Amino acid sequence: xxxxxxxxxxxxxxxxxxxAEQNAIERDHDLIAASKKVGIDIYFFSPESIDHEAGTVTGxxxxxxxxxxxxxxxxxxxxVLYRRVAGGIIQxxxxxxxxxxxxxxxxxxxxxxFNKWSVHKKLNYSPDIRPFLPETILLSKSSDVxxxxxxxxxxxxxxxxxxxxxxxxxxxxxxxxxxxxxxxKELVKESVGSFPVLMKKIRKxxxxxxxxxxxxxxxxxxxxxxxDIRVEVQKxxxxxxxxxxxxxxxxxxxxxxTTHATSxxxxxxxxxxxxxxxxxxxxxxxxxxxLVKTVINELEKHDGPCGEVGIDLGVDxxxxxxxxxxxxxxxxxxxxxxxGRKKLQEAYEMVLExxxxxxxxxxxxxxxxxxxxxxxxxxxxxxxxxxxxKKKKVKKDQxxxxxxxxxxxxxxxxxxxxxxxxxxxxxxxxxEKKVETGSKGKKSRRHEKDLEEAPVxxxxxxxxxxxDKKAQKGSKGKKSERHEKDLEEARVEPALEEAPVxxxxxxxxxxxEKKVQKGSKGKKSxxxxxxxLKEQKDxxxxxxxxxxxxxxxxxxxxxxxxxxxxxxTVEQDNVVSFEAVKEQKAERGAIKGRRRKNRVKKQEESxxxxxxxxMILEQQKEMLKSRKENQKKRITSKxxxxxxxxxxxxxxxxxx
Numbered sequence: 001x002x003x004x005x006x007x008x009x010x011x012x013x014x015x016x017x018x019x020a021e022q023n024a025i026e027r028d029h030d031l032i033a034a035s036k037k038v039g040i041d042i043y044f045f046s047p048e049s050i051d052h053e054a055g056t057v058t059g060x061x062x063x064x065x066x067x068x069x070x071x072x073x074x075x076x077x078x079x080v081l082y083r084r085v086a087g088g089i090i091q092x093x094x095x096x097x098x099x100x101x102x103x104x105x106x107x108x109x110x111x112x113x114f115n116k117w118s119v120h121k122k123l124n125y126s127p128d129i130r131p132f133l134p135e136t137i138l139l140s141k142s143s144d145v146x147x148x149x150x151x152x153x154x155x156x157x158x159x160x161x162x163x164x165x166x167x168x169x170x171x172x173x174x175x176x177x178x179x180x181x182x183x184x185k186e187l188v189k190e191s192v193g194s195f196p197v198l199m200k201k202i203r204k205x206x207x208x209x210x211x212x213x214x215x216x217x218x219x220x221x222x223x224x225x226x227x228d229i230r231v232e233v234q235k236x237x238x239x240x241x242x243x244x245x246x247x248x249x250x251x252x253x254x255x256x257x258t259t260h261a262t263s264x265x266x267x268x269x270x271x272x273x274x275x276x277x278x279x280x281x282x283x284x285x286x287x288x289x290x291l292v293k294t295v296i297n298e299l300e301k302h303d304g305p306c307g308e309v310g311i312d313l314g315v316d317x318x319x320x321x322x323x324x325x326x327x328x329x330x331x332x333x334x335x336x337x338x339x340g341r342k343k344l345q346e347a348y349e350m351v352l353e354x355x356x357x358x359x360x361x362x363x364x365x366x367x368x369x370x371x372x373x374x375x376x377x378x379x380x381x382x383x384x385x386x387x388x389x390k391k392k393k394v395k396k397d398q399x400x401x402x403x404x405x406x407x408x409x410x411x412x413x414x415x416x417x418x419x420x421x422x423x424x425x426x427x428x429x430x431x432e433k434k435v436e437t438g439s440k441g442k443k444s445r446r447h448e449k450d451l452e453e454a455p456v457x458x459x460x461x462x463x464x465x466x467x468d469k470k471a472q473k474g475s476k477g478k479k480s481e482r483h484e485k486d487l488e489e490a491r492v493e494p495a496l497e498e499a500p501v502x503x504x505x506x507x508x509x510x511x512x513e514k515k516v517q518k519g520s521k522g523k524k525s526x527x528x529x530x531x532x533l534k535e536q537k538d539x540x541x542x543x544x545x546x547x548x549x550x551x552x553x554x555x556x557x558x559x560x561x562x563x564x565x566x567x568x569t570v571e572q573d574n575v576v577s578f579e580a581v582k583e584q585k586a587e588r589g590a591i592k593g594r595r596r597k598n599r600v601k602k603q604e605e606s607x608x609x610x611x612x613x614x615m616i617l618e619q620q621k622e623m624l625k626s627r628k629e630n631q632k633k634r635i636t637s638k639x640x641x642x643x644x645x646x647x648x649x650x651x652x653x654x655x656x
Contacts, residue, residue, distance in 0.1 A: 007078025237353030
């Protein structure tokens with residue numbers, strides 16, 4: 001399936017002229033030349049050449065090698081659409097409208113034409129544009145036309161939809177009646193004697209279409225011909241608004257509009273024909289540029305981006321600028337007449353540059369969403385490859401940063417967690433090392449050496465000799481001599497023959513140390529006492545630390561138990577809440593059932609009541625009928641007398 005960025009929607013007749021007759025319009029050739037210069041592939045298609053099921057198009061392209069128009073089937077729907085058909089075609093075709101929305105097609109010059117009344121309301125909100133707008137109202141009753149004619153003596157009626165001056169009527173009040181002029185195939189002028197006849201003509205001309213009534217602008221004239229300005233407003237490849245070569249349109253003599261007239265470049269016409277000064281020309285051109293850009297910005301606020309709009313402006317005899325109307329589908333006839341085909345080709349180049357900009361933006365959005373690049377055509381592939389490489393590098397950097405952050409977060413979490421069994425053992429060892437390193441003064445080190453020199457499975461003689469040496473090094477007073485006597489008494493010959501057990505050795509060492517402590521009460525004995533006290537304190541601190549570690553472990557166990565209990569409670573609450581929801585649903589169902597029963601009862605009662613009323617009405621009707629019949633049957637007193645007389649006479653006659 002071939003992909004194209006830019007598609008031009010035309011009518012079926014235009015395509016037939018291209019393919020069958022190989023006779024395209026000049027502006028189509030200009031568009032093809034502009035596409036070749038810009039480097040973007042385009043094709044032409046009509047609404048009838050769309051395959052809605054497959055979402056593809058049978059497009060008509062220009063073959064530059066063979067210099068002919070050819071058709072290609074199965075082309076992907078364009079990403080950017082340039083509309084050259086009437087806006088009503090898309091509005092009336094619901095399938096086409098849905099396809100455009102589904103494919104997210106960007107339409108450069110709007111899917112439908114501008115509604116003159118809605119445009120006026122939107123622009124009227126802007127205080128920068130309001131001074132340039134003529135008074136405009138929507139025709140809702142005949143008195144609106146009457147009031148505007150009384151106010152201005154001449155008004156313009158315009159259909160809210162329509163272009164090329166086909167829906168414009170100028171109405172003017174004369175002394176005898178009214179005169180109106182319209183442009184059909186040619187200018188038509190007629191006069192009527194009364195206002196009701198004028199309104200019939202207006203309704204017949206516009207039928208059911210909505211109409212606006214507009215204040216007349218006393219436009220500049222040149223040799224009894226109206227002058228207005230057409231500005232082709234376009235966006236370029238940098239998404240900037242440009243007023244492309246404004247031109248003056250000169251209407252036919254005594255014509256109410258300037259459409260289908262001759263055109264001139266704006267500056268040359270103002271300077272040579274209307275004799276404007278350079279200051280006035282600069283002021284007017286800058287005013288036109290500013291007004292056009294503000295109008296586009298205001299329309300984009302309400303209707304979205306506009307790539308191309310034709311704006312009609314007017315200058316009155318006081319040299320004041322006015323906004324007349326905007327056109328979504330400009331054929332650029334005035335531009336060609338004023339500046340030639342070269343300017344038209346430049347205008348198309350600007351449109352295609354904007355289309356290229358839109359395509360690249362759409363590709364970026366799709367790439368961000370899906371992470372894949374789908375180039376619009378061959379001319380855009382190289383640029384997309386470079387952008388793809390850059391974005392891959394950026395993504396790699398982002399991924400690396402994310403991974404580093406994740407690793408740092410995990411490390412922090414691990415450090416914040418409570419210590420396990422291995423952590424507890426490490427903490428105890430570290431605390432013991434600290435205690436050992438902390439309590440290693442000069443005195444404690446000496447005592448450690450003495451303890452290291454303590455015998456393990458050695459003879460009692462060696463232990464006794466070591467204790468004797470310590471006593472000699474310690475204190476040489478009277479008490480040391482007593483200690484020596486005690487040691488001599490402690491030496492027993494049978495003990496020398498047998499090797500001591502480990503427990504006896506420990507007890508003998510402790511006894512010797514106690515005796516040394518009792519014997520030598522000098523400076524060294526005091527040091528030993530201090531060292532022992534320090535050792536006891538160190539042991540106590542170790543015990544406290546072990547107890548603290550055990551407490552922390554117990555607290556952690558408690559916290560785990562609490563979390564488990566909370567989970568159970570939450571589950572129970574969920575169960576309870578689920579049961580409560582069930583009960584609530586049951587109650588609601590019961591309430592609904594009661595309401596239904598009450599409704600049924602009320603309906604039955606109303607039916608019974610209506611039946612009773614019907615019975616009563618029937619009874620009343622029967623009573624009325626019976627009364628009427630009785631009234632007919634009743635005999636008045638006069639009738640009775642007559643009857644009696646007849647009876648009497650009859651009897652008499654009978655007697656006779």
